[in-house]
Amino acid sequence: MDPLFNTTEVPNGTVGSNGTNNGTVYRNQFVQPVWRIVLWAIAYSCIVVVSVVGNVTVIWIIMAHKRMRTVTNYFLLNLAFAEVSMSAFNTVINFAYAVHNEWYFGLIYCRFHNFFPIAAVFASIYSMTAIALDRYMAIIHPLQQRMSSTETKVVVGVIWVLALLLAFPQYYYSTTYQLPGRVVCYIEWPDYTTFDFQKIYHVCVAILIYFLPLLVMGCAYLVVGLNLWASEIPGDSSDRYKEQLTAKRKVVKMMIVVVCTFAICWLPFHVYFLLHQFFPELFEETYIQQFYLAIMWLAMSSTMYNPIIYCCLNDRFRAGFKQAFRCCPCVPPGSYEGLELKSTRYLQTQTSVYKGSRMETTVSTVLHAGEDAEHPKVKVRGGLGPGGAAVGVQPHSSTMDLTSNGSSSRSVSKTVSETSSFFSSNNLQE
Known part of the structure; x- marks a missing residue:
């Protein structure tokens, strides 16, 4: 997924020891000062630390507590797994390669490096799409049967199978090439006379892992939002009905924030790659390296925001984070009952x-x-x-x-x- 290396720039012939091939000099023009590298390293390190710690905590909260094993949370679990994997396996490698323009990690990891991000992003955004459709069915069609735990796991499996199939061409055509003094990792797309396979593939990827699912989620949450917020609450509604409506609004609001965050973070990245396919001459300037590092940082940073959003907008996840980090002096003590099998509200309900x-x-x-x-x-x-008259003759009042x-x-x-x-x-x- 690194367009800093255009496949047309990689020579097919043998490069001499003097670094020339048919009069063309190949050099690493993307060299930057140390202070700039240090600043970028700090920025990318923050992504990795926050993303790994936050998403691993989310996975623990869902897996360790029965009450958290719901349909929505199973998809959030899959989302957290995809994000923590991409953050751990690709963020640092992407940064090192973009900074030095030299590949240190061999052919196998070169293929994985180009293959896994597409699969992870596909799994992430379609997990959010599944949540949007589940919320739509639960709120717009509440009488229809919800997905079971087994069906949810099957959907998650199908998502990953489709993700791996979509990303497979990136794995299959990835290779490394030895330039004078450095090795590059790139994708050697096949040449077809009838159509440009590379352009078609990148356009399809952008549609399938960004524009199409965002369109589906936008329509679903628009209908759900109109149903939850536009309609007036009846004046004689019970407190329990209002509480249920408030709970639904909180879940939908949290997921809308998650989707909007994802859309904002990944939009520049997809626009960048689409422009690179149709206007490659724009990406031969030296300044493009800083631009690429910035939009890649924004895209990779999407992996660290979701745990923060869950903690801020969901009471149960907030209780789970407080329990996970209870040893930290900066974390205030909180109730842990929200994550138990029977929460305080549930016990009060059962008592009533x-x-x-x-x-x-x-x-x-x-x-x-x-x-x-x-x-x-x-x-x-x-x-x-007196006189023999009967007194005190009365029917029993129980009737x-x-x-x-x-x-x-x-x-x-x-x-x-x-x-x-x-x-x-x-x-x-x-």
């Missing part, structure tokens, strides 16, 4: 349902007693009064009480059933 169930049981007991007393018996209290209690029971039963149903669907949507 339990109380409602006990009330229903109590009322049902009274109802059963009332069924036995459907035809009330008259109890004679007292005896014969009147049962009418009221029966109505109350039906109301309580309906309330408890609705509450239980709500939390069952709510837990599925989380």
Whole structure:
């Protein structure tokens, strides 16, 4: 993925020891002062440290806590894995190669270096696309069945298979070449008379790993956003409904921020490569090296922002980060219950349902007693009064009480059933 080396500049003949080939001198024109290299090294090192630490923590939070193993979080796990892999295996190598314009790492890693970034970016953006479609189905079509854990893993596997297939040409045509005093790693595209394979491939890659998925996500989040924010909340809505709506808005807002961050970071990079395919003469100037280092830094920095976004916009991830870095003096103590199998809110909910169930049981007991007393018996209290008249003859008052209690029971039963149903669907949507 490094356009600093145009394949047409690599000679096919033998280069003499004097560094010339048919009168052409091959030299490394991209040499810069040490102070500039140090500044770029610090900038790229920050990406690697923040990205690796942050994404590994995200992976731990999801894998170590059952409550975090949801459909959305499985795709976030795949996204974190792709980003930490690209940051660890490609960022430093990209920087070293762009700075020195010399390849030190052999043919095998040259192929991996050109192959893996495309696969990782493909896996990252299509994980975000899958999340967008999942949010769309959960919010716009809430009655349809959600993906199971197994189906989610199958989708993740399919994403990676497609990613590897798309990146395979970069691996297959990658090679190294010995120039005077240095080795370069480049892609030797085949020459076809009918079409330009290199241009077609790069245009297809830009469409498939950037423009198309962003279009899909933009449409999905537009519809979801109109559904969640444009519609008014009914005035008589319960607090639980408003809480559920707020939770959905938070998740969608977090994912919109993630997608926008990715789009901003990678846009200059894709524009750069597309321009390089159609206007190669623009990239023969010395200043292009600094420009390339800047846009590559911006693209690689996309791997470090997502953990920060999760921590700022999601309560559970924030609790997980506090737990992971609890030994650091700068991290304030926080509640860890949000990551447990039963969170505080869940326990409060269960307590409320339990109380409602006990009330229903109590009322049902009274109802059963009332069924036995459907035809009330008259109890004679007292005896014969003066003159032999019967006194204290009154029917038992339980019949009147049962009418009221029966109505109350039906109301309580309906309330408890609705509450239980709500939390069952709510837990599925989380």
